Amino acid sequence: MTLSVAIITLNEEENLRRTLPSLQFADEVIVVDSGSTDKTVELARSFGAKVYEEPWKGYAGQKNSAIAKCTGDWILSLDADELVSPELAEQLHILLPSNPPHDAYYLPRRNVIFGRWIRHGGFYPDSKLRLFRRGAATFGARLVHETITFEGESDELEGALVHYPYPTIADFVEHMNRYSGLGSEMLAQQGVVSRGYLTFVWNVVIRPLLQLKWNFWFRLGFLDGREGLMLHLYHAAYASWKYAKAWEVGKKKVAS
Structure with missing residues:
Protein backbone atom coordinates (compact mmCIF):
# COMPACT_ATOMS: atom_id res chain seq x y z
CA MET A 1 0.00 0.00 0.00
CA THR A 2 1.23 3.48 -0.85
CA LEU A 3 1.65 6.45 1.48
CA SER A 4 1.13 10.12 0.67
CA VAL A 5 2.27 12.92 2.99
CA ALA A 6 0.28 16.17 2.91
CA ILE A 7 1.83 19.46 4.09
CA ILE A 8 0.71 23.10 3.85
CA THR A 9 3.31 25.86 3.80
CA LEU A 10 3.92 29.58 3.97
CA ASN A 11 7.57 30.62 4.29
CA GLU A 12 8.58 27.31 5.84
CA GLU A 13 12.06 27.02 4.30
CA GLU A 14 13.85 26.55 7.62
CA ASN A 15 11.38 23.95 8.89
CA LEU A 16 11.31 22.01 5.62
CA ARG A 17 15.10 21.58 5.72
CA ARG A 18 14.43 19.37 8.75
CA THR A 19 11.08 17.86 7.74
CA LEU A 20 11.59 16.76 4.14
CA PRO A 21 14.65 14.53 4.75
CA SER A 22 12.53 12.52 7.24
CA LEU A 23 10.00 11.70 4.50
CA GLN A 24 12.22 9.91 2.01
CA PHE A 25 10.39 6.64 2.74
CA ALA A 26 7.03 8.06 1.54
CA ASP A 27 5.69 7.30 -1.93
CA GLU A 28 4.43 10.85 -2.46
CA VAL A 29 4.76 14.24 -0.77
CA ILE A 30 2.12 16.88 -1.52
CA VAL A 31 2.86 20.51 -0.60
CA VAL A 32 0.19 23.21 -0.90
CA ASP A 33 1.83 26.61 -0.62
CA SER A 34 -0.01 29.89 -0.07
CA GLY A 35 2.45 32.47 -1.37
CA SER A 36 5.85 31.85 0.18
CA THR A 37 8.47 34.52 -0.51
CA ASP A 38 11.44 32.45 0.70
CA LYS A 39 12.77 29.25 -0.89
CA THR A 40 9.98 26.99 0.38
CA VAL A 41 8.69 26.05 -3.07
CA GLU A 42 12.15 25.46 -4.59
CA LEU A 43 13.26 23.40 -1.61
CA ALA A 44 10.13 21.23 -1.66
CA ARG A 45 10.55 20.52 -5.37
CA SER A 46 14.23 19.69 -4.87
CA PHE A 47 13.12 16.84 -2.58
CA GLY A 48 10.68 15.55 -5.20
CA ALA A 49 7.50 16.96 -3.64
CA LYS A 50 4.52 17.83 -5.82
CA VAL A 51 3.94 21.53 -5.13
CA TYR A 52 0.67 23.40 -5.67
CA GLU A 53 0.40 27.14 -5.15
CA GLU A 54 -3.04 28.29 -3.98
CA PRO A 55 -4.61 31.25 -2.16
CA TRP A 56 -5.05 30.85 1.60
CA LYS A 57 -8.37 29.21 2.52
CA GLY A 58 -7.88 28.91 6.28
CA TYR A 59 -6.05 26.10 8.08
CA ALA A 60 -8.71 23.43 7.63
CA GLY A 61 -9.51 24.41 4.03
CA GLN A 62 -5.85 24.43 3.05
CA LYS A 63 -5.17 21.06 4.66
CA ASN A 64 -8.23 19.50 3.06
CA SER A 65 -7.01 20.80 -0.30
CA ALA A 66 -3.68 19.06 0.26
CA ILE A 67 -5.41 15.83 1.29
CA ALA A 68 -7.62 15.90 -1.80
CA LYS A 69 -4.52 15.93 -4.02
CA CYS A 70 -3.02 12.80 -2.46
CA THR A 71 -3.14 9.60 -4.50
CA GLY A 72 -1.76 7.14 -1.95
CA ASP A 73 -3.82 4.45 -0.22
CA TRP A 74 -2.86 6.07 3.09
CA ILE A 75 -2.37 9.74 3.99
CA LEU A 76 -0.12 11.21 6.67
CA SER A 77 -1.01 14.83 7.39
CA LEU A 78 1.97 16.81 8.71
CA ASP A 79 2.59 20.38 9.75
CA ALA A 80 5.69 21.89 8.20
CA ASP A 81 7.36 22.09 11.63
CA GLU A 82 6.94 18.35 12.28
CA LEU A 83 9.10 15.44 11.19
CA VAL A 84 8.74 11.66 11.21
CA SER A 85 11.03 9.96 13.71
CA PRO A 86 13.06 6.97 12.50
CA GLU A 87 10.99 4.77 14.83
CA LEU A 88 7.74 5.93 13.24
CA ALA A 89 9.13 5.55 9.72
CA GLU A 90 10.10 1.95 10.49
CA GLN A 91 6.71 1.21 12.02
CA LEU A 92 4.89 2.60 8.97
CA HIS A 93 7.15 0.55 6.70
CA ILE A 94 5.95 -2.59 8.51
CA LEU A 95 2.32 -1.60 9.19
CA LEU A 96 1.01 -0.29 5.89
CA PRO A 97 1.81 -3.29 3.65
CA SER A 98 0.06 -5.57 6.14
CA ASN A 99 -3.45 -4.20 5.39
CA PRO A 100 -3.98 -2.53 8.81
CA PRO A 101 -7.21 -3.40 10.66
CA HIS A 102 -8.14 0.23 11.38
CA ASP A 103 -8.80 3.15 9.05
CA ALA A 104 -7.09 5.78 11.19
CA TYR A 105 -4.23 5.98 13.68
CA TYR A 106 -3.17 8.41 16.37
CA LEU A 107 0.50 9.30 16.56
CA PRO A 108 2.27 10.46 19.75
CA ARG A 109 4.05 13.78 19.35
CA ARG A 110 7.20 15.06 21.02
CA ASN A 111 7.04 18.83 21.37
CA VAL A 112 10.47 20.45 21.33
CA ILE A 113 9.95 23.98 22.63
CA PHE A 114 12.69 26.54 23.29
CA GLY A 115 15.10 23.75 22.34
CA ARG A 116 13.86 21.25 24.95
CA TRP A 117 11.64 18.19 24.64
CA ILE A 118 8.71 19.05 26.92
CA ARG A 119 7.72 15.78 28.62
CA HIS A 120 5.25 17.00 31.26
CA GLY A 121 2.41 19.43 31.84
CA GLY A 122 0.16 17.75 29.28
CA PHE A 123 2.57 18.19 26.36
CA TYR A 124 3.49 14.52 25.96
CA PRO A 125 2.47 12.20 24.40
CA ASP A 126 0.14 14.83 22.83
CA SER A 127 -1.40 12.22 20.49
CA LYS A 128 -2.85 13.44 17.20
CA LEU A 129 -4.92 11.63 14.61
CA ARG A 130 -2.78 12.12 11.51
CA LEU A 131 -2.64 8.81 9.64
CA PHE A 132 -5.71 7.55 7.79
CA ARG A 133 -6.90 5.73 4.70
CA ARG A 134 -7.57 8.04 1.77
CA GLY A 135 -11.21 9.12 1.88
CA ALA A 136 -11.71 8.15 5.52
CA ALA A 137 -11.15 11.55 7.16
CA THR A 138 -11.02 15.31 6.65
CA PHE A 139 -10.28 18.37 8.76
CA GLY A 140 -13.29 19.99 10.42
CA ALA A 141 -13.89 23.68 9.79
CA ARG A 142 -12.21 25.71 12.56
CA LEU A 143 -10.28 28.96 12.42
CA VAL A 144 -7.41 27.53 14.47
CA HIS A 145 -6.40 24.27 16.22
CA GLU A 146 -8.16 22.34 13.47
CA THR A 147 -8.69 18.63 14.05
CA ILE A 148 -9.45 15.66 11.82
CA THR A 149 -13.05 14.49 11.61
CA PHE A 150 -13.24 10.69 11.59
CA GLU A 151 -15.94 8.17 12.44
CA GLY A 152 -14.96 4.61 13.14
CA GLU A 153 -12.44 2.59 15.13
CA SER A 154 -8.89 3.86 15.43
CA ASP A 155 -5.69 2.80 17.12
CA GLU A 156 -2.46 4.45 18.27
CA LEU A 157 1.07 3.80 17.07
CA GLU A 158 4.21 3.93 19.22
CA GLY A 159 6.49 5.77 16.80
CA ALA A 160 6.37 9.52 17.27
CA LEU A 161 6.17 12.71 15.31
CA VAL A 162 8.69 15.31 16.46
CA HIS A 163 7.29 18.85 16.62
CA TYR A 164 9.37 22.05 16.67
CA PRO A 165 6.70 24.76 17.08
CA TYR A 166 8.57 27.49 18.98
CA PRO A 167 12.36 27.57 18.70
Whole structure:
Protein backbone atom coordinates (compact mmCIF):
# COMPACT_ATOMS: atom_id res chain seq x y z
CA MET A 1 0.00 0.00 0.00
CA THR A 2 1.23 3.48 -0.85
CA LEU A 3 1.65 6.45 1.48
CA SER A 4 1.13 10.12 0.67
CA VAL A 5 2.27 12.92 2.99
CA ALA A 6 0.28 16.17 2.91
CA ILE A 7 1.83 19.46 4.09
CA ILE A 8 0.71 23.10 3.85
CA THR A 9 3.31 25.86 3.80
CA LEU A 10 3.92 29.58 3.97
CA ASN A 11 7.57 30.62 4.29
CA GLU A 12 8.58 27.31 5.84
CA GLU A 13 12.06 27.02 4.30
CA GLU A 14 13.85 26.55 7.62
CA ASN A 15 11.38 23.95 8.89
CA LEU A 16 11.31 22.01 5.62
CA ARG A 17 15.10 21.58 5.72
CA ARG A 18 14.43 19.37 8.75
CA THR A 19 11.08 17.86 7.74
CA LEU A 20 11.59 16.76 4.14
CA PRO A 21 14.65 14.53 4.75
CA SER A 22 12.53 12.52 7.24
CA LEU A 23 10.00 11.70 4.50
CA GLN A 24 12.22 9.91 2.01
CA PHE A 25 10.39 6.64 2.74
CA ALA A 26 7.03 8.06 1.54
CA ASP A 27 5.69 7.30 -1.93
CA GLU A 28 4.43 10.85 -2.46
CA VAL A 29 4.76 14.24 -0.77
CA ILE A 30 2.12 16.88 -1.52
CA VAL A 31 2.86 20.51 -0.60
CA VAL A 32 0.19 23.21 -0.90
CA ASP A 33 1.83 26.61 -0.62
CA SER A 34 -0.01 29.89 -0.07
CA GLY A 35 2.45 32.47 -1.37
CA SER A 36 5.85 31.85 0.18
CA THR A 37 8.47 34.52 -0.51
CA ASP A 38 11.44 32.45 0.70
CA LYS A 39 12.77 29.25 -0.89
CA THR A 40 9.98 26.99 0.38
CA VAL A 41 8.69 26.05 -3.07
CA GLU A 42 12.15 25.46 -4.59
CA LEU A 43 13.26 23.40 -1.61
CA ALA A 44 10.13 21.23 -1.66
CA ARG A 45 10.55 20.52 -5.37
CA SER A 46 14.23 19.69 -4.87
CA PHE A 47 13.12 16.84 -2.58
CA GLY A 48 10.68 15.55 -5.20
CA ALA A 49 7.50 16.96 -3.64
CA LYS A 50 4.52 17.83 -5.82
CA VAL A 51 3.94 21.53 -5.13
CA TYR A 52 0.67 23.40 -5.67
CA GLU A 53 0.40 27.14 -5.15
CA GLU A 54 -3.04 28.29 -3.98
CA PRO A 55 -4.61 31.25 -2.16
CA TRP A 56 -5.05 30.85 1.60
CA LYS A 57 -8.37 29.21 2.52
CA GLY A 58 -7.88 28.91 6.28
CA TYR A 59 -6.05 26.10 8.08
CA ALA A 60 -8.71 23.43 7.63
CA GLY A 61 -9.51 24.41 4.03
CA GLN A 62 -5.85 24.43 3.05
CA LYS A 63 -5.17 21.06 4.66
CA ASN A 64 -8.23 19.50 3.06
CA SER A 65 -7.01 20.80 -0.30
CA ALA A 66 -3.68 19.06 0.26
CA ILE A 67 -5.41 15.83 1.29
CA ALA A 68 -7.62 15.90 -1.80
CA LYS A 69 -4.52 15.93 -4.02
CA CYS A 70 -3.02 12.80 -2.46
CA THR A 71 -3.14 9.60 -4.50
CA GLY A 72 -1.76 7.14 -1.95
CA ASP A 73 -3.82 4.45 -0.22
CA TRP A 74 -2.86 6.07 3.09
CA ILE A 75 -2.37 9.74 3.99
CA LEU A 76 -0.12 11.21 6.67
CA SER A 77 -1.01 14.83 7.39
CA LEU A 78 1.97 16.81 8.71
CA ASP A 79 2.59 20.38 9.75
CA ALA A 80 5.69 21.89 8.20
CA ASP A 81 7.36 22.09 11.63
CA GLU A 82 6.94 18.35 12.28
CA LEU A 83 9.10 15.44 11.19
CA VAL A 84 8.74 11.66 11.21
CA SER A 85 11.03 9.96 13.71
CA PRO A 86 13.06 6.97 12.50
CA GLU A 87 10.99 4.77 14.83
CA LEU A 88 7.74 5.93 13.24
CA ALA A 89 9.13 5.55 9.72
CA GLU A 90 10.10 1.95 10.49
CA GLN A 91 6.71 1.21 12.02
CA LEU A 92 4.89 2.60 8.97
CA HIS A 93 7.15 0.55 6.70
CA ILE A 94 5.95 -2.59 8.51
CA LEU A 95 2.32 -1.60 9.19
CA LEU A 96 1.01 -0.29 5.89
CA PRO A 97 1.81 -3.29 3.65
CA SER A 98 0.06 -5.57 6.14
CA ASN A 99 -3.45 -4.20 5.39
CA PRO A 100 -3.98 -2.53 8.81
CA PRO A 101 -7.21 -3.40 10.66
CA HIS A 102 -8.14 0.23 11.38
CA ASP A 103 -8.80 3.15 9.05
CA ALA A 104 -7.09 5.78 11.19
CA TYR A 105 -4.23 5.98 13.68
CA TYR A 106 -3.17 8.41 16.37
CA LEU A 107 0.50 9.30 16.56
CA PRO A 108 2.27 10.46 19.75
CA ARG A 109 4.05 13.78 19.35
CA ARG A 110 7.20 15.06 21.02
CA ASN A 111 7.04 18.83 21.37
CA VAL A 112 10.47 20.45 21.33
CA ILE A 113 9.95 23.98 22.63
CA PHE A 114 12.69 26.54 23.29
CA GLY A 115 15.10 23.75 22.34
CA ARG A 116 13.86 21.25 24.95
CA TRP A 117 11.64 18.19 24.64
CA ILE A 118 8.71 19.05 26.92
CA ARG A 119 7.72 15.78 28.62
CA HIS A 120 5.25 17.00 31.26
CA GLY A 121 2.41 19.43 31.84
CA GLY A 122 0.16 17.75 29.28
CA PHE A 123 2.57 18.19 26.36
CA TYR A 124 3.49 14.52 25.96
CA PRO A 125 2.47 12.20 24.40
CA ASP A 126 0.14 14.83 22.83
CA SER A 127 -1.40 12.22 20.49
CA LYS A 128 -2.85 13.44 17.20
CA LEU A 129 -4.92 11.63 14.61
CA ARG A 130 -2.78 12.12 11.51
CA LEU A 131 -2.64 8.81 9.64
CA PHE A 132 -5.71 7.55 7.79
CA ARG A 133 -6.90 5.73 4.70
CA ARG A 134 -7.57 8.04 1.77
CA GLY A 135 -11.21 9.12 1.88
CA ALA A 136 -11.71 8.15 5.52
CA ALA A 137 -11.15 11.55 7.16
CA THR A 138 -11.02 15.31 6.65
CA PHE A 139 -10.28 18.37 8.76
CA GLY A 140 -13.29 19.99 10.42
CA ALA A 141 -13.89 23.68 9.79
CA ARG A 142 -12.21 25.71 12.56
CA LEU A 143 -10.28 28.96 12.42
CA VAL A 144 -7.41 27.53 14.47
CA HIS A 145 -6.40 24.27 16.22
CA GLU A 146 -8.16 22.34 13.47
CA THR A 147 -8.69 18.63 14.05
CA ILE A 148 -9.45 15.66 11.82
CA THR A 149 -13.05 14.49 11.61
CA PHE A 150 -13.24 10.69 11.59
CA GLU A 151 -15.94 8.17 12.44
CA GLY A 152 -14.96 4.61 13.14
CA GLU A 153 -12.44 2.59 15.13
CA SER A 154 -8.89 3.86 15.43
CA ASP A 155 -5.69 2.80 17.12
CA GLU A 156 -2.46 4.45 18.27
CA LEU A 157 1.07 3.80 17.07
CA GLU A 158 4.21 3.93 19.22
CA GLY A 159 6.49 5.77 16.80
CA ALA A 160 6.37 9.52 17.27
CA LEU A 161 6.17 12.71 15.31
CA VAL A 162 8.69 15.31 16.46
CA HIS A 163 7.29 18.85 16.62
CA TYR A 164 9.37 22.05 16.67
CA PRO A 165 6.70 24.76 17.08
CA TYR A 166 8.57 27.49 18.98
CA PRO A 167 12.36 27.57 18.70
CA THR A 168 12.53 30.96 20.47
CA ILE A 169 10.47 33.09 22.84
CA ALA A 170 9.92 35.59 20.04
CA ASP A 171 8.43 32.80 17.88
CA PHE A 172 6.10 31.80 20.71
CA VAL A 173 4.87 35.36 21.32
CA GLU A 174 4.28 35.95 17.60
CA HIS A 175 2.33 32.70 17.20
CA MET A 176 0.29 33.17 20.38
CA ASN A 177 -0.65 36.70 19.36
CA ARG A 178 -1.93 35.39 16.02
CA TYR A 179 -3.63 32.30 17.48
CA SER A 180 -5.28 34.26 20.29
CA GLY A 181 -6.79 36.55 17.66
CA LEU A 182 -8.23 33.59 15.75
CA GLY A 183 -9.33 31.94 18.99
CA SER A 184 -11.11 35.12 20.07
CA GLU A 185 -13.06 35.14 16.79
CA MET A 186 -14.21 31.59 17.51
CA LEU A 187 -15.26 32.56 21.04
CA ALA A 188 -17.12 35.62 19.74
CA GLN A 189 -18.97 33.46 17.20
CA GLN A 190 -20.05 31.26 20.12
CA GLY A 191 -21.20 34.30 22.10
CA VAL A 192 -18.40 34.05 24.69
CA VAL A 193 -17.51 37.74 24.98
CA SER A 194 -17.40 38.21 28.80
CA ARG A 195 -19.93 41.05 28.94
CA GLY A 196 -20.28 40.93 32.72
CA TYR A 197 -17.38 42.21 34.84
CA LEU A 198 -17.19 39.07 36.99
CA THR A 199 -17.24 36.87 33.88
CA PHE A 200 -14.47 39.02 32.43
CA VAL A 201 -12.35 38.58 35.56
CA TRP A 202 -12.98 34.83 35.52
CA ASN A 203 -12.02 34.37 31.87
CA VAL A 204 -9.15 36.85 31.64
CA VAL A 205 -7.55 36.40 35.06
CA ILE A 206 -8.72 33.41 37.09
CA ARG A 207 -9.11 30.81 34.34
CA PRO A 208 -5.54 31.34 32.99
CA LEU A 209 -4.08 31.26 36.51
CA LEU A 210 -5.88 28.00 37.30
CA GLN A 211 -4.60 26.57 34.03
CA LEU A 212 -1.06 27.61 34.95
CA LYS A 213 -1.37 26.03 38.40
CA TRP A 214 -2.83 22.79 37.03
CA ASN A 215 -0.30 22.26 34.24
CA PHE A 216 2.82 23.52 36.02
CA TRP A 217 2.30 21.90 39.43
CA PHE A 218 -0.26 19.09 39.27
CA ARG A 219 0.77 17.86 35.80
CA LEU A 220 4.45 18.21 36.75
CA GLY A 221 5.34 20.91 34.25
CA PHE A 222 7.99 22.18 36.67
CA LEU A 223 10.07 19.09 35.86
CA ASP A 224 10.82 20.61 32.44
CA GLY A 225 12.97 23.32 34.01
CA ARG A 226 13.16 26.91 32.81
CA GLU A 227 11.67 25.98 29.46
CA GLY A 228 8.65 24.41 31.15
CA LEU A 229 8.17 27.44 33.38
CA MET A 230 8.26 29.86 30.45
CA LEU A 231 5.99 27.66 28.34
CA HIS A 232 3.24 27.35 30.94
CA LEU A 233 3.51 30.98 32.05
CA TYR A 234 3.25 32.29 28.49
CA HIS A 235 0.54 29.78 27.58
CA ALA A 236 -1.56 31.12 30.45
CA ALA A 237 -0.97 34.60 29.02
CA TYR A 238 -2.21 33.33 25.66
CA ALA A 239 -5.45 32.13 27.27
CA SER A 240 -5.90 35.55 28.87
CA TRP A 241 -5.28 37.34 25.56
CA LYS A 242 -7.82 35.11 23.80
CA TYR A 243 -10.65 35.95 26.18
CA ALA A 244 -9.68 39.62 26.38
CA LYS A 245 -9.70 39.89 22.59
CA ALA A 246 -13.09 38.15 22.47
CA TRP A 247 -14.39 40.79 24.89
CA GLU A 248 -12.91 43.49 22.66
CA VAL A 249 -14.67 42.02 19.61
CA GLY A 250 -17.96 41.95 21.51
CA LYS A 251 -17.49 45.54 22.66
CA LYS A 252 -16.93 46.72 19.10
CA LYS A 253 -20.08 44.93 17.91
CA VAL A 254 -22.17 46.61 20.62
CA ALA A 255 -20.67 50.02 19.73
CA SER A 256 -21.48 49.55 16.05
